[in-house]
Amino acid sequence: MNLDDTGEHSGVAVDHSRTVLTPQLAALLGDANVLTGATSRRFYAQDVHGSGVLPLAVVRPGSVEELAAAVQLVTAAGAAVVARGGGMSYTDGYLPISENTVTFDTTRLNRIVEINPRDRYVTVECGVTWKALAEALAPHALRTPYWGPLSGLRATVGGALSQGSIFLGSGLHGPVQESLLALEVVLADGSLLKTGGAALAQGVPFFRHFGPDLSSLFTGDCGAFGIKVRATLRLIPAPAESCYLSFSLAEAEAVFARHATELERLGIDHGFLSCTVGGNGVLVEPCIYWPDARQAFHETVLDPAYLAKLPVFAENLPARQVVAQLRGELADLFAASGAASFQIGKLYRYRASLDAGTLAMLDALKRQLDPRGLMNPGVLGFAAPTV
Numbered sequence: 013m014n015l016d017d018t019g020e021h022s023g024v025a026v027d028h029s030r031t032v033l034t035p036q037l038a039a040l041l042g043d044a045n046v047l048t049g050a051t052s053r054r055f056y057a058q059d060v061h062g063s064g065v066l067p068l069a070v071v072r073p074g075s076v077e078e079l080a081a082a083v084q085l086v087t088a089a090g091a092a093v094v095a096r097g098g099g100m101s102y103t104d105g106y107l108p109i110s111e112n113t114v115t116f117d118t119t120r121l122n123r124i125v126e127i128n129p130r131d132r133y134v135t136v137e138c139g140v141t142w143k144a145l146a147e148a149l150a151p152h153a154l155r156t157p158y159w160g161p162l163s164g165l166r167a168t169v170g171g172a173l174s175q176g177s178i179f180l181g182s183g184l185h186g187p188v189q190e191s192l193l194a195l196e197v198v199l200a201d202g203s204l205l206k207t208g209g210a211a212l213a214q215g216v217p218f219f220r221h222f223g224p225d226l227s228s229l230f231t232g233d234c235g236a237f238g239i240k241v242r243a244t245l246r247l248i249p250a251p252a253e254s255c256y257l258s259f260s261l262a263e264a265e266a267v268f269a270r271h272a273t274e275l276e277r278l279g280i281d282h283g284f285l286s287c288t289v290g291g292n293g294v295l296v297e298p299c300i301y302w303p304d305a306r307q308a309f310h311e312t313v314l315d316p317a318y319l320a321k322l323p324v325f326a327e328n329l330p331a332r333q334v335v336a337q338l339r340g341e342l343a344d345l346f347a348a349s350g351a352a353s354f355q356i357g358k359l360y361r362y363r364a365s366l367d368a369g370t371l372a373m374l375d376a377l378k379r380q381l382d383p384r385g386l387m388n389p390g391v392l393g394f395a396a397p398t399v
């Protein structure tokens with residue numbers, strides 16, 4: 013791996029953050045939980061598909077209180093905060109757009125806080141994986157209605173809620189939001205906001221809708237509005253059996269057909285993943301495959317024994333360009349078809365798809381929640397700070 017970081021230093025703000033903020037974070041979280049080495053920073057600047065700017069540090073808070081205090085320190089210093097769960101997305105959602113960024117790895121917030129079979133809910137810290145949650149519920153013969161994406165070995169409850177995840181259980185129960193009862197979110201100033209059932213001063217979070225529900229504001233926000241730290245999900249009896257169907261989409265095939273010659277020449281292949289969603293929706297997700305060099309992300313995340321079986325390819329920039337073009341055309345097609353996208357990140361045409369009044373309200377909310385634009389800048393198409 014090339015760890016040449018020359019040219020990374022970009023200005024007074026970054027130098028200040030490096031010399032003042034990073035030691036403050038280390039004092040708060042412990043040296044082992046503040047990663048500043050080039051290898052770590054490079055890894056955290058990559059998702060399954062691409063790379064962003066290297067953050068100045070990566071922090072791994074071990075409790076909600078630590079995370080809130082660290083957010084407060086980072087934004088008070090004028091640096092950006094980016095949450096990363098299992099890192100299993102591929103739409104640039106947690107890729108920093110400026111070096112003056114601290115990435116928050118939430119995977120140490122992995123406690124199952126409460127399983128309540130009587131009132132049928134489970135409260136977890138948002139860095140828990142779907143696998144760990146399913147394993148914790150199995151002895152109770154209970155399940156969350158939505159019980160995770162295909163990437164749930166590593167993907168977290170917080171990541172799924174931030175992207176409107178769909179898959180296991182979606183056929184009957186819809187996207188992850190529909191299993192949600194309550195959230196606790198750390199806002200840009202480090203304060204903790206409770207939504208849905210968690211907002212009740214007394215009692216248990218068995219029900220989400222009591223007056224206006226603030227939970228929806230934070231689901232599918234890709235981390236633009238805050239960092240989710242605790243979530244409460246509904247429980248149902250584990251069903252005896254599950255069934256699956258598959259679909260294809262002619263208009264999406266046409267996008268690939270338009271580029272058939274280049275795809276053939278560059279060895280780019282594709283398929284589609286699909287599933288029903290809540291009885292009135294169908295997920296169609298294009299999957300694109302091409303020969304290319306491995307990134308630090310793949311070397312780190314994949315099991316070495318599995319990786320050893322895979323062929324090694326040279327860097328393939330022409331193929332990457334065509335893939336970027338395909339992804340853009342598919343995003344345009346979905347927007348033009350009136351589709352709702354999840355895992356929006358910086359890829360899907362969220363702003364361009366919205367009604368003008370809704371967009372104005374969202375912009376006003378973003379300004380209210382994050383006046384300096386420091387909470388995951390660029391994601392959902394919210395502008396980066398102008399400083």
Ligand SMILES: Cc1cc2nc3c(=O)[nH]c(=O)nc-3n(C[C@H](O)[C@H](O)[C@H](O)COP(=O)(O)OP(=O)(O)OC[C@H]3O[C@@H](n4cnc5c(N)ncnc54)[C@H](O)[C@@H]3O)c2cc1C
Pocket residue numbers: 060094095096097098099100101102104105106118138139160161162163166167168169170171172173174175176177178179180234235236238239240241354355357388391
């Ligand atoms: C092999 C594979 C299979 C997949 N299968 C599916 C599937 O079946 N269904 C599906 O929907 N997706 C799928 N995905 C995409 C992705 O894994 C899921 O969307 C997953 O839910 C992401 O969770 P994560 O914890 O990895 O989030 P990350 O990738 O770490 O982050 C995703 C986004 O959420 C934000 N974020 C993460 N945690 C928090 C938090 N606690 N608070 C605020 N913001 C946060 C990040 O900033 C980023 O914008 C798949 C990916 C792969 C590689």
